[in-house]
Amino acid sequence: MTSASSKNSPTLTSNRLILRRFVPEDTAALLRLLQDPEVNTFLPWSPLQTMEQAAQFLQQRYLDSYSQPVGYRYAICLKEDTTPIGYINVGEAPSYDLGYGLCREYWHQGIVSEAAACLLQHLRQQQTIPYLTATHDVNNPHSGDVMKKIGMHYCYSYREQWQPKDISVVFRMYQCNLDGASHPVYREYWDRYPHWIEKLS
Numbered sequence: 001m002t003s004a005s006s007k008n009s010p011t012l013t014s015n016r017l018i019l020r021r022f023v024p025e026d027t028a029a030l031l032r033l034l035q036d037p038e039v040n041t042f043l044p045w046s047p048l049q050t051m052e053q054a055a056q057f058l059q060q061r062y063l064d065s066y067s068q069p070v071g072y073r074y075a076i077c078l079k080e081d082t083t084p085i086g087y088i089n090v091g092e093a094p095s096y097d098l099g100y101g102l103c104r105e106y107w108h109q110g111i112v113s114e115a116a117a118c119l120l121q122h123l124r125q126q127q128t129i130p131y132l133t134a135t136h137d138v139n140n141p142h143s144g145d146v147m148k149k150i151g152m153h154y155c156y157s158y159r160e161q162w163q164p165k166d167i168s169v170v171f172r173m174y175q176c177n178l179d180g181a182s183h184p185v186y187r188e189y190w191d192r193y194p195h196w197i198e199k200l201s
Helices: 024-034 051-061 065-068 113-127 141-149 189-194
Strands: 015-019 072-078 081-090 098-102 131-137 155-161 167-177
Touching: 015 081, 015 113, 015 131, 024 051, 024 081, 051 167, 051 189, 072 113, 081 113, 098 113, 098 131, 098 141, 113 141, 131 141, 155 189, 167 189
Parallel strands: none
Antiparallel strands: 015 072, 072 081, 081 098, 131 167, 155 167
């Protein structure tokens, strides 16, 4: 893995992938990803419909964030084609939530797992984030498989009335520590929502 020097979304590379900042020219690719109803099933917002919506989404969620001193919000691209096929992000403190999405034709090829492993390696080297959390809908176990593949550990489950879709969802919360210290389990969702611990196989 290689990286640029910037602390806000430096370019990263892995065997098959380039993780880079989004740019305004990626609007059409982002619309292609986020207008797919199947991709959108496990995302909180409704599918995007227009280039204008995609441009606004890109500006608010990505371009504006790059002015911050530190951040990790990426377009996932294949090395042979720099058009984004997905995204991977790390949210702000205190959750440091890991999120990702991928165009449907690239599912089940290990691409998100490779992107996440590349990003985690960089985070461990930089030591700017002490831990990561991630959640997945229980009806989306493939997302949980990604979390397990990169070394995250199941902590608990909880039920949330998910917004803005306003649907009841059971999430599983995973966590991994990045700095070698022993951090307590992140408890915001445990404290806020009905919760329990499942016996997972």
